[in-house]
Amino acid sequence: MKFKKFLAVALTAAMALSMAACGSTGDSGSASTSDSTAAGDTATSDSSSGGDDKIVVWTLAKDLEQFADHYKEKTGKEVETVVIEPADYPTKVQTALMGGESEPDVIVGEPQMLQDFYDNGFFEDLDQFGAQDYADQVVDYVWKVGQDADGVQRAISYQITPAGIYYRRDIAKKVFGTDDPEEIGKLFKDYNTILQTAQTLKDAGYRIFASDGEMNYFSGDSAWVVDNKLNVDQSRYDYMDLAVKLYQDDYTAYASQWSTPWYQAMSGPIPILSQDIQSGSDDSVNVWDSENFEEQTKDLPKTEVFAYGLPSWGVLTLRDNVKDTSGSWGVCAGPSYGFGGGTFIGISSQSKKKEAAWDFIKFCTLDEDTADWWIEKSEGDVVSLKSVLEKHKDDENPVYGNEKLYAFWLQQAEGIDYSKVTKYDKVIGDAWGEAISSIKTGASDKDTAINNFYDTVASTYPDIEIQR
């Protein structure tokens, strides 16, 4: 009986609630009131009110919310931002836009998603709004990433993400007698030199990297696909040899990127794990479960790690993790140019407020004052406007021994050749990485691994010509 009463009450409540939810369905005018009254009105959110010329931004980066607030402050125009989890962002945008959704006016993308978005026609042509007038003001590679296969401008980014090598100045002084970024850069100028550097560091009791994946962003200075043919350049094999050597000759601390010891190595000595521990075949230490990490590793020898390879956003990652070693870091160039990540903003092709959306994009990406404000606000993000980078070129960063980082990043970004980037990079790169890890752990020999790699590429992209 009690249950029945409960059920009756609950059903009534359910109906009332769903009525309230119903209300907000079609006509948004009267509905929003009934919705919020029934809901007990917790959020008369700033974005639910506002005029009709309000534009809607679907983003995967929280940054844009701050941009939107700043935009409102400056221009008084409303922008509603909807933040969606990065991993699910493509699903959301694809489903919605293919379903004919016209709500988002501004959509964004990361480099690896952009090609698909272009191919599906999600981004509006920005050239019709005069985007090309700004071509010279933005760092070249970022401008190119925003273009589709026909060279039409579809998206623009407010930031650049060139990769660099972050190293410990104090260790550099002890081992190499100098901490000058120019000089240290020479120690990383090609893969063979890196191996020598690694040996020198090992002899001195240090490890060059925490993981063997640090050179990933510099992993090959050539395009994966040229004229529809798979192109495995010599530099790819060199990188493969480097990664295998780093692993097999004990040059790293066998920490996986983003695992506990990888972070710990930023602030001081860490235990040297073994190959077996990293691969999981020795389960006496679990690197992902920091639970008993200290206890389990107390008998292992300790070492300090010399360098990390990360894109420019690594500046912030290190800043938050270096603790006592703050100030004794430096940044230098790697063996090749590379970049990772970045948020690109464009107009949805189904938007009904394209002019307003273009105004917002211009404000975020092409406005010097905004870029200035963003450098201040983000505490170290690297913007894409050349003039602003120029202006901040003498800014010194105390965490990195007062190095002038903006000048450095600009220089690195100018070296990136975007023609070497293809839409196949993610899949082919992952397959290559797979081959490398099966060789380094001895799971298969080089020929088998490379053959498997060809098979993977052939089955994923049947159209690509492959010469084995």
Added chain:
Amino acid sequence: MKRQGKPVGFVVNKTILYILLILLAALCIMPFLLMMVNATRSGVEISHSFSFVPGKSLGANYRQLSDYFNIYRGMLNSVIVALPATFLTAYFSAMTAYGLAFYKFKTNKLIFVSILIFMMIPGQLSLIGFYQLCTKLHMVNSYLPLILPAIASPGTVYFLRQYAISVVPRSLMEAARLDGASELYIFHRIVLPLMQPGVATMAIMCFIGNWNNYLLPMIILNKKEKFTLPVLITTLNAATDLQSNQGAIYLAVAISVIPILIVFCIFSRQIIGSIASGAVKE
């Protein structure tokens, strides 16, 4: 000696048993405890080391969380979706199950088989089509597409049909009919109470499923103030610096688990209470 022998063995047995049970309990509680503790630590602390000692960042995490969204609003949204969906599922599935189990009509078999077949099709397959349908019906950005489909839940019907056959005696219904009860009356007053434990079990499952449902709300809802809890929590991953939000994520998850615990407590008492009682005396 003889008198002591048995109690000693008994005590030893009990001790072993209790040690095992305590270990098991600890194993089960550990992740929850860890979640609670991590909710009080900063992102940097979480990725550097592990500890059962609470940190000092609860306030900071909460501010971080509030900076992103109003978690209580998200919770309310989740309740608005999960409660009606659960009751629709429970009520209509029980009704369908009862019908399929006890009424003889021509297409009974056919309907049951087609329900079985629909159980096999994953909903994600038709995502784009579903979105298009919702656009045409002007239901994007509303909770209706999340609630209404709950009426038809093949899995629950299947379970409850088998359950109804095993717990509801035909003789009870015949008795009711002789006394002049209408069919709906029989269902509401006799069958539903009998099926209560099964329905409650399915309701728990359904509530948890709806509470944790992520894909559909993520696709259907386009307004931040309408996002349900899981969709909101994942937006914490959208920060430039992933690590800094770890503490806030733990805190958000910890807060979001509370309603599930409450619902489970309510219904589990129902289940245990009802299993003991029966209706027909043999």
